[in-house]
Amino acid sequence: MFEDLLAEIRQKQHFGDQFIPLHAPVFHGKEKQYLLDTIDSTFVSSVGEYVNRMEKMLQEITGAKKAVLCVNGTSALEMCLRLAGTKPGDIVLTQSLSFVATANAIAHIGATPAFADIERSTLGLSPHAVQAFFESFCIKKGHGTFLKESGQKISACVPMHSFGLSCRMNELQEICKEWNVPIVEDAAEALGSSYKGQHCGTMGLLGALSFNGNKTVTTGGGGAILTNDEKIGDLAKHLTTTAKLPHRWEYFHDYAGWNFRMPNVNAALGCAQLEQLPQILNIKRKRAEIYDHIFMNSPWEFVTELPDTLSNYWLCAVLTQNKTERDNFLAASNDAKLMTRPAWAPLHTLPMYTDTPKGSLDITVDIANRLVNLPSGVEGGIS
Ligand SMILES: *Cc1c(COP(=O)(O)O)cnc(C)c1O
Numbered sequence: 001m002f003e004d005l006l007a008e009i010r011q012k013q014h015f016g017d018q019f020i021p022l023h024a025p026v027f028h029g030k031e032k033q034y035l036l037d038t039i040d041s042t043f044v045s046s047v048g049e050y051v052n053r054m055e056k057m058l059q060e061i062t063g064a065k066k067a068v069l070c071v072n073g074t075s076a077l078e079m080c081l082r083l084a085g086t087k088p089g090d091i092v093l094t095q096s097l098s099f100v101a102t103a104n105a106i107a108h109i110g111a112t113p114a115f116a117d118i119e120r121s122t123l124g125l126s127p128h129a130v131q132a133f134f135e136s137f138c139i140k141k142g143h144g145t146f147l148k149e150s151g152q153k154i155s156a157c158v159p160m161h162s163f164g165l166s167c168r169m170n171e172l173q174e175i176c177k178e179w180n181v182p183i184v185e186d187a188a189e190a191l192g193s194s195y196k197g198q199h200c201g202t203m204g205l206l207g208a209l210s211f212n213g214n215k216t217v218t219t220g221g222g223g224a225i226l227t228n229d230e231k232i233g234d235l236a237k238h239l240t241t242t243a244k245l246p247h248r249w250e251y252f253h254d255y256a257g258w259n260f261r262m263p264n265v266n267a268a269l270g271c272a273q274l275e276q277l278p279q280i281l282n283i284k285r286k287r288a289e290i291y292d293h294i295f296m297n298s299p300w301e302f303v304t305e306l307p308d309t310l311s312n313y314w315l316c317a318v319l320t321q322n323k324t325e326r327d328n329f330l331a332a333s334n335d336a337k338l339m340t341r342p343a344w345a346p347l348h349t350l351p352m353y354t355d356t357p358k359g360s361l362d363i364t365v366d367i368a369n370r371l372v373n374l375p376s377g378v379e380g381g382i383s
Pocket residue numbers: 072073074075077098099101102160186188189210211212222223
């Protein structure tokens with residue numbers, strides 16, 4: 001089954017006959033030079049210039065006023081939520097189709113994730129579903145929005161830009177503004193993606209990026225907080241670096257801060273990677289165009305960016321017709337050494353998140369049953 005399709009993918013994507021991973025990092029730039037530099041200088045840890053340099057590069061790439069590097073995307077998202085005002089006992093509205101880290105960042109604060117459905121066109125949080133959630137389950141009181149049943153505050157709304165496809169941000173911004181709920185974007189998968197010219201992660205109050213090994217560019221492990229509010233950005237830096245007051249020798253801290261800072265050695269890798277971002281994005285876009293062409297006359301639907309948006313095509317995705325077909329294709333492709341993967345199990349089906357508030361999740365469940373991620377890395381010959 002699927003022999004012709006798999007052969008066509010191999011040939012048109014120039015995959016050769018070797019094993020093709022879903023997404024592997026590539027180091028074709030100055031990675032070794034910068035890493036050696038941190039070792040030669042001994043500045044591998046919490047002091048060093050690469051952290052500042054990478055933060056500046058991210059500000060330029062994303063247009064965010066402030067970028068603050070963190071140890072990983074999960075810690076960046078957790079800090080974004082804390083800075084947006086999320087407290088233990090609150091509710092944070094997000095999507096169930098996401099990597100578990102989205103819900104974990106909420107839970108680690110002592111808050112509870114609530115789930116609204118995604119849209120078929122973006123695979124991200126649906127403005128209609130968010131509106132329906134607010135109207136069905138919430139009341140406005142003073143300057144906030146609260147769950148009718150428990151009185152818990154909805155302290156943030158977290159759209160996630162699935163596989164690099166931007167959510168419909170204007171609509172989400174309008175609804176969340178009306179209900180006084182700040183937006184924190186989980187842009188972990190969306191470095192290089194934009195909506196109407198604005199980089200993903202810069203349209204909410206705060207946004208989080210990830211530089212894990214499987215993401216578009218990597219620092220080994222890492223993440224970043226983005227914001228256009230300089231005061232919040234300064235506070236993010238302060239709180240993620242143990243809240244120490246600057247002094248030549250004294251150790252004085254004015255808050256129970258976090259050690260979420262990215263080590264200089266990781267930032268060195270990140271600087272070299274970011275220098276190659278335009279080329280990486282070009283190759284990924286070409287790959288997506290090839291897949292789009294392959295699936296054009298088939299019953300399967302290759303997922304493409306909306307007009308007015310740019311996807312980084314972090315992981316290319318195709319929708320099969322049903323779960324059986326999906327499972328057959330997953331088996332055939334992995335047997336043929338083309339690595340493919342289903343979507344994550346929807347978060348509301350995981351044991352720790354089953355008992356949470358949720359709206360209808362029909363589209364989430366349908367998409368999770370039919371979606372397959374295709375090999376989307378840079379390696380493999382097209383350039
Ligand atoms: C990768 C990812 C994160 C953060 O992951 P880290 O491994 O902690 O960097 C968060 N949310 C989503 C949706 C992700 O894909």
